[in-house]
Amino acid sequence: MLEFNKVYNVDSDEFMLELIKAGVTFDLILTDPPYNLHKDFGNDSDCLDIPDFLRENRSRIEKCAQLLKPNGSLLWFGIHNYIGYLQTIMYEAGLYYRRMNIWHYDNGFTRSKRMPAHTFEPFLWFSKSDRKWTYNADDVRVPYKSAERLKNPVYYKGKNGERKVWTPNPNGALRGDIWDFPTLAGSLYKKERTDHPTQKPESLITELIKAYCPKDKDGLYCGTIFDPFHGSGTLGICCEKLNRDGHRIQWIGSEIESKWCRVANKRLEALG
Ligand SMILES: C[S@@+](CC[C@H](N)C(=O)[O-])C[C@H]1O[C@@H](n2cnc3c(N)ncnc32)[C@H](O)[C@@H]1O
Numbered sequence: 001m002l003e004f005n006k007v008y009n010v011d012s013d014e015f016m017l018e019l020i021k022a023g024v025t026f027d028l029i030l031t032d033p034p035y036n037l038h039k040d041f042g043n044d045s046d047c048l049d050i051p052d053f054l055r056e057n058r059s060r061i062e063k064c065a066q067l068l069k070p071n072g073s074l075l076w077f078g079i080h081n082y083i084g085y086l087q088t089i090m091y092e093a094g095l096y097y098r099r100m101n102i103w104h105y106d107n108g109f110t111r112s113k114r115m116p117a118h119t120f121e122p123f124l125w126f127s128k129s130d131r132k133w134t135y136n137a138d139d140v141r142v143p144y145k146s147a148e149r150l151k152n153p154v155y156y157k158g159k160n161g162e163r164k165v166w167t168p169n170p171n172g173a174l175r176g177d178i179w180d181f182p183t184l185a186g187s188l189y190k191k192e193r194t195d196h197p198t199q200k201p202e203s204l205i206t207e208l209i210k211a212y213c214p215k216d217k218d219g220l221y222c223g224t225i226f227d228p229f230h231g232s233g234t235l236g237i238c239c240e241k242l243n244r245d246g247h248r249i250q251w252i253g254s255e256i257e258s259k260w261c262r263v264a265n266k267r268l269e270a271l272g
Contacts, residue, residue: 027223233264
């Protein structure tokens with residue numbers, strides 16, 4: 001029996017096979033795997049030649065496809081260099097394209113003058129079904145960009161051609177596919193930062209959980225979420241913080257390096 005809400009110190013390539021054999025499935029697989037940018041995670045998982053990178057990712061994406069519930073979704077972070085390859089693999093794995101989202105930030109760190117500075121990382125959203133999936137649009141509304149537009153009535157045509165007046169939603173505008181959240185660079189985020197070289201900000205991951213986690217009839221998040229490349233444990237922390245507000249998310253994270261599992265468990269302990 002799989003125990004939820006904990007970190008597994010395992011090789012996810014093997015662990016996912018065990019989960020498939022055991023018939024486990026998830027509402028959401030939200031993961032940030034090695035981008036192949038030669039980051040030092042304590043292993044060589046980010047330093048593959050392209051054929052190995054593709055072989056490994058194909059096998060992982062195919063396993064993830066089997067681990068999704070019928071209405072489940074896969075959210076997969078990547079980098080512009082290789083995201084096209086991964087998108088092709090997802091189509092070939094029989095998943096359905098929903099959107100290429102962009103994580104955009106203005107506070108990245110760069111010294112190179114040979115190219116534009118990095119300001120985004122794409123993340124792909126594919127669903128298991130072409131008809132049904134979870135996207136809680138109202139949970140992730142954003143402030144309207146311009147108050148100017150709200151000063152005068154805005155008219156639009158209704159279904160039968162009648163003139164209707166548009167009124168702004170008090171909770172803000174529908175979010176677009178560019179998700180603006182700062183990276184953890186700089187002294188402002190020192191408290192949140194661990195030693196992990198590619199730790200994702202809790203602000204971004206929490207927003208994604210709110211958008212993509214199924215809810216119960218009382219509006220509480222209650223889905224099952226898996227992060228097979230859990231690193232310093234951001235996914236688990238964000239789920240647990242929501243659970244402390246009364247939600248009932250069941251999550252698991254798996255990570256090959258014991259060092260990062262220790263970091264993740266320390267972060268969880270610090271929540272009390
Ligand atoms: C990009 S990092 C994830 C960072 C994470 N999102 C965070 O906020 O800390 C990818 C992680 O995948 C881990 N990893 C690489 N190969 C793995 C494998 N076969 N099984 C499990 N984890 C693996 C690496 O050690 C690294 O910590």
